[in-house]
Amino acid sequence: MDALSSAASVIAVIQLTGSLVKLCGGYIQEVKDERDEIFTLQRAITGLQGTLQDLLILLQSNDGIALPSSSRLASNITNCLSDLQALEAKIDPGKGKKLMRKVGLRALKWPLKRAEVEGAIQILERYKTSFLLSLQVDQTSLIVGVAQNTDRMNQNMDLAKLEGAMEAEFESFANRDEVQCLQGTRTELLQQIMEWAMSPSQKSIFWLKGMAGTGKSTISRTVARSLKDANHLGASFFFKRGEGDRGNAKKFFPTLIRQLMLRISELRSGVQKALDDDPDIASKSLKEQFEKLLLQPLLYLDQLGRQPQTAVMVIDALDECEHDQDIRNILRLLPFLQKAKAGRLRIFLTSRPELPISAGFADITDHEYQDLALHEIPEEVTEHDIHLFLQDRFTKIKHDRYIAPDWPGDDVIQELVTMSVPLFISAATVCRYIENAKWEPKSRLAELLRDQAKYVSRMDKTYLPILTRLLDDQETDESEQRQLLQEFQQIVGVIILLAVPLSINALSPFLGIEADQISNRLDSFRSVLSIPSDQGPPWCLRLSFA
Incomplete structure (x- = not known):
């Protein structure tokens, strides 16, 4: 029953209670012995009538929209009407009205016994309680609805001024096809990360670093x-x-704040104040955005006495941010979030160990962050996970392409594992090459095993952008680009070809290049070369980089 139908039924019940009140009033005037009982019944009917009138006002003010208690209310109104009609039939003289006109009201006799009156009052009180409950539920629903609408309006106001990079968020439509870790892989690592996230005593930042293709994203x-x-x-x-707003930090903080306001609703007032004070704050410097839109609203929560609740921000591939100075600024600002105790914000951050990021973390004290290098995880662990990954992908290929279950065999899987370790992207590249719908999978696998140059050429997508960015520096002229290429061939080429890795100090006399110059050049290749912080030798993660 909708609100309008309920209102019509309530009106009918109210009208009936009015008739009953009048009938009781007539008896009270003419009947002496049962007057107290009749008065008590009349008062119960009047109380029910008042509750019904309040309920009617609510129903009529809701524009015909069904309320949460509508279905139960309809049933109660129907039953109440039926019981009141039965009561009316008992106390209304009916045809006796003609007799009443002839002999007067003094001929009236109260028709109900005490037990019947008490029973009727109990029924009336139950209906009153039920209608009061419906009234409270529906009033609360309307109040909450208004509050939620107000919140949504405020939220829309905030979000309209905080233009974010929606495609950069987790589970955005742009990332709908991106995969997650296969069940059974990365188990210890994922457990370690979740334990860090949930423990209140852990450091505020977890930096997961890894060279290109190690599976950070x-x-x-x-x-x-x-x-x-x-x-x-x-x-x-x-x-x-290169993906629009995902490739720079212009909308980095607005994007995070938009999401945090949904997670921590109390932030909204502080963010709104910042927007009211400076409507253009979202276009100001990263420092201004961070302090006014994020840090200050979080600190305000501490003043409110809000209980600490863990919320983790996931920031992936910071090295993909196009401007090195923005990277440094972000890393300089994030540690200040630990000042806000009520928010208990944690930052899980991944990147390649490139120079701007390594330098940024070098400026952060050790007690503020912990790090883990993916390329330093024991090789047997990575090999096990890549083996599971390849088995799973080949199972899907066999199912989708109707291939015999014994293909390609354990030996071939192991050969592909050996080709791929320690890079998950290598294994993924192999699978994409083989499962291409335009070609027959068994033939593609055979070609790949015969000529691994086909595989290496596909790894160019991982490594060429790193070299291209090095040469595309607008401040580098043609002669400097030629010098960079020459030094790359001299230094990195030798590192790749060496059977036994040499330290930078050992490479210096061998190449005839100063050790500092070698170190400076290698800093640009931290995404594909492991460069120890001590005096250890640099080494290449994959021969395919050659």
């Missing part, structure tokens, strides 16, 4: 999914160079 998506399922994902930003 896949891990980020898996962590984001686990945090979201646990209701602890505060916000996310997945950088990607």
